[in-house]
Amino acid sequence: MEDQREKAKNFQDLLVWQKAHQLVLAVYRLTDAFPKHELFALTSQLRRAAVSIPANVAEGFRRRGLKDKIRFFNIAEGSLEEVQYYFILAKDLGYADTRLITEQANEVSRLLDSYSRTMRARLAADSNS
Template sequence: MEAKREPAKNFQQLVVWQKAHQLVLMVYKVTESFPKHELFALTSQLRRAAVSVPANIAEGFRKRGPRDKLRFFNTAEGSLEETQYYFLLSRDLGYADTESLIEQANEVGRLLEAYGKSIRASLQSSNS
């Protein structure tokens, strides 16, 4: 039987936020080598989308109601999908090998999905 985990006291304790933050750090590192003409295009868009993921997780963490929490986690999921597209584009343009970034993003996606399920379950049990 698995021990029950203590609830996180701040967003930094959330594994999903930690993984999303690590992904952002990797995005910044990878995009440093993108062509300079992409600075205000793909580089900026990719960084913005990636940063939105842990930012929305952090903001959603402080929301009181499960519906508000879900909305922010869903926004994070949308930003993650956008980030995934930019990884594919970067790869197809020959700017970077993004395979490991895609794998990291998939892991964040699985964690976000699990969090969403947990929040929905608590919402359903409180409505019962």
Template sequence: MNPAKTYKDLLVWQSAHSFVMEVYAVTKSFPKEELFGLTSQVRRAAVSVPSNIVEGFGRWNNADKLRFYNIAEASLHEADYQLFLAGELQFADTSKAQEIAINTKRLLASFIKSIRPQDA
């Protein structure tokens, strides 16, 4: 397998980007009074996922890369809960976004494992 030339070549980034696009689509239907609340919060958390993947991709050493990929992972967990909450509050059907989040979590965990030292 050839190494990625740009972050856009990474399957994990592609999945994270799809996640952001779906989060933006689903949050359009959130109540207007949530614009500066849950809508803003879940969008920021979602955008943080591919953004940190990109930042990690640009780092030279694995310790730096792993730090940013871990931040992406944490932001993904945060956004996933916020989508769950929005569903519970019946703001929208968030199931598609949550499915993409699950796939992105799986890809990100594998990606991190491939970089992490074996003894860690």
């Protein structure tokens, strides 16, 4: 992960951003089929939370300090958890089969966790030197 971060020229080069962006596109396709009465409720909330994931990765990428970068990745992780809950709700309400999109979200979660762990380890190493 660290090697890719060093090679990244912009946030779009990050695999975690690419996968999170693909998740957003999948969320938009999924929610297109939700009932119309959910447009300003679950549909809007799910889309907003999903968009927050790659948006915070992008914002964190440009931040200078590791603490600031970590903070934005933490926000992205929180938004992803919110999305995971909305998938459960959509499934339980009978709006969608969320198995495949949940797998996509799990992949994003693993990547976010890996990037966050790498940054925290780097921060710890910097503070010990």
